[in-house]
Amino acid sequence: MSTEHFDVLIVGAGLSGIGAAYHLQTRCPGKRYAILEGRSAIGGTWDLFRYPGVRSDSDMFTLGYSFRPWKEAKAIADGPSIREYVRDTARELGIDRHIRFNHRVRAASWSSEQARWTVEVDVGPGEERVRISCSFLYVCSGYYRYESGYTPSFPGRDDFQGQLVHPQQWPEDLDYRGKRVVVIGSGATAVTLVPAMAADAAHVTMLQRSPTYIASLPSEDPIANAIREHLPERIAHRVARWKNVALSLLIYQVCQRAPRLARRMLRGGVARQLPPDFDIDTHFNPRYDPWDQRLCLVPDADLFRAVREGRASVVTDGIRTFTKNGILLESGKELQADIIVTATGLELLLCGGIRLAVDGDVLEPGRSFIYKGLMLGGVPNFALCLGYTNASWTLRAELASTYVCRLLSHMDRHGYRQCSPRPEEAVLDTRPLLGLTSGYVRRSVDHLPKQGSKAPWYFRQNYVLDLLAMKLGPVDDGTMVFSREGRPLRREPASTERPRGVEA
Template sequence: MTEEFVDVLVVGAGLSGIGAGYHLQTLCPDRSYAIVEARNDLGGTWDLFRYPGVRSDSDMHTLGYSFRPWTDPKAIAAGPTILHYLRETARDNGIDRKIRFGHKVVRADWSAQDAQWTVQMLRESDGSTVSMRCGFLFMCSGYYDYASGYQPEYPGLDRFGGRMVHPQKWPEDLDYAGKKIVVIGSGATAVTLVPALAETAGHVTMLQRSPTWMAARPSVDPINTTLRRGLPLKMALKLTRWKNVLLSMYFFRLCRRSPQRVSQLLLAGVRQALGPKADIATHFTPRYNPWEQRLCLVPDGDFFQALNTGSASVVTDQIESFTETGLKLKSGATLDADIIVSATGLNLSMLGKAAVYVDGQRVEPARTVNYKGLMYTGVPNLANTFGYTNASWTLKADLTAQYVCRLLNHMRKTGARQCLVPELGPDTPLQPWVDFSSGYFQRAADQLPKQGTTKPWKLNQNYLSDLVAMRFGKVADGVLRFS
């Protein structure tokens, strides 16, 4: 049988994949494309996570698409609302008809002789292996493993008589009303779960090894509300988007230039929210500077409200072991629990865990170097979407898809069938791909590509710089090799 061929195969039907589909059919209408998705529905993260209170940790004016502005007044949105937005976007643009659900990519082989990829997929419906050929492979599968989240080795876990859950696999039948719950972790997931669970639980305790930087922010943008009153909706939304882009960039730069000043501002905000009796030094003063790890957003101060009402509390300590009734801590204290939630983070996964081969040679991502944040040395005709760590994911995803379309149009115009980022010399100075100290990046450091110290090898965390380079810079920049 002759395998099906498409010009571009998009892997993943989440935020990135749906955006890629829109840009491909808008900017490259002469190219055929298909989207393959391992799960049985679109939405990616927003379909996977079902834990109570799940919401965005970026404002939706920037997490939403540039081509479909977010119109809901609530800018920090609940997961189901975001999923509805994605489904509408895919349906209204005919992108949903391009998606093959239940197709998990397991291997991709590049042939220089044929100038195309052969992509093998496991079809969930019958367990069979199917394959497709494509001229360009566009990976939009995100950056973490959907199969399972990170779970530390807990001493004595088998002794615990209650229920243990991970937010990435939240059980539908979990009844937590009136129960004592311990949430292990201090990141965005824990800060989201605690106030949501506290609404009906008996008591919720957030157990953290060390604090995280937090900032309260209204879920409804007051400036956007004002702009809507006096301007046409489209203009108001565009101005709000740019306002949020520029403010987030300014705040990130301020964190890097004046970390002590920002630390004082953030701690003052927490102190104002919790009052003078709160132990800010122990529970809310991190060991690292702001934005060395992702900042935790507290919409409408709901986490602080749960602490103030007494329905939730924070304990800063380490686990010595699980017990029959809860946890024993290294300080000697104990925590009783009916339910323990391990909100301990993600497992990173490069290229959707697919095995990638170039002319029979296995590609090891850690031995490649980033090019413009989307391609890798030695790997032809492949782009990978990886959003910003200091801003909304979609800002970079949109730029990446637009650049891929420019690249494809350049190749069509010049008759090139292959584009390749050449290998760098052995003396080229390299750095880790991401300069974040977050645990999920540190655990996966040996799996991630490297970056250089200068453009185009440096991974920018700056939207304006990327906007200029990727939307207006030359595609044939003297680095990319076309043949």
């Protein structure tokens, strides 16, 4: 039986995958491509998460696509609106016709002799195994496990007689009206759930082991909306996008360079939203510096409003054990609960757990260096789409897709069949891929690729610098190795000078 072949296979039909397809069919119109989506719907994260209040923590002028302006009044959008935005984009641009749903990629093997990937795919509910080949494999599946989130092993968990829920597997029929709810966690999911559930629950308690930095912004961007009233749609979208890029860069740089000032500013913002006698230093004054972990955003101060009105409360304490009726804290206090929500984080999983092999050698991503934040050293014709941790995911995802298209076009012009970045590991200082101290990052650091101490092996968190490098920097930079031949790529020894553009 013959194996169907594509020039490019994109894995994932979420925000990144649909954006990648747009750039591919626009910049490389001659390429035949398909999108393999393991689930039955477009949307990725925004179709998976269905918990109350699910929303973006980035504004839609930067989380949305540069090529399709966000038209709604709210810049901080809810999950269903984002899901429809992604689906409408795919439908209007004909991208949906290239999607193969219920196609879960299990493994991919590269053959240098054939200069192609052979991809093992489970199809449909029966998981029939099929093979599809491609010349270039682009994984846009994010970096966390879709099947399950992270839940610690809580003592006495089985003793609790109420309902225990993780946001990543939210039951459609969960009725929390008039019930006592405890949300364990202090991250973006928890600060979203608490005010959303507090509207109908008897009371919601956010139980945190330690505080998180939280900032409040209006859900509507008055400056961006004013710009849209006076400028044509696409120009207004571009201006609003750059305004928000500049603002996010400024905030991040202040946090990194003047953490004490940033801490005072963030604390002051919280203090203005809560009663004068509220214990801010216990509940909203983290031990770490701003942006050592992600900054949480609450639109229209909804979390603080729920606390002010008595519909929600914050408790900072450790968990001794679950009990029959709730949670016993280290302080000896017991929180009564009908429902406990474990908003305790994600499980990171690179490339959706796809097993990668190059010429028969199984790849261990944790031992690889990452090139330009999107390719793995020594892995030919392969890229993975990763977004920023300190800004909108889509900003970097679009730069990654633009670079992939530049790379493909460069290979076509020169008749190359293979490309692979080759690190000089002896001169690279190893650093973690994600520069955050969050628990979900620390738990997975050994399984993620490493970054080096200098470009192009440095994973920048700066959109302006990345824009210059990815759109204007040379594709043939002396690190990327190209070949017209069907044989394993190699990099010349560091002591041997090789002119740029000469294939291996």
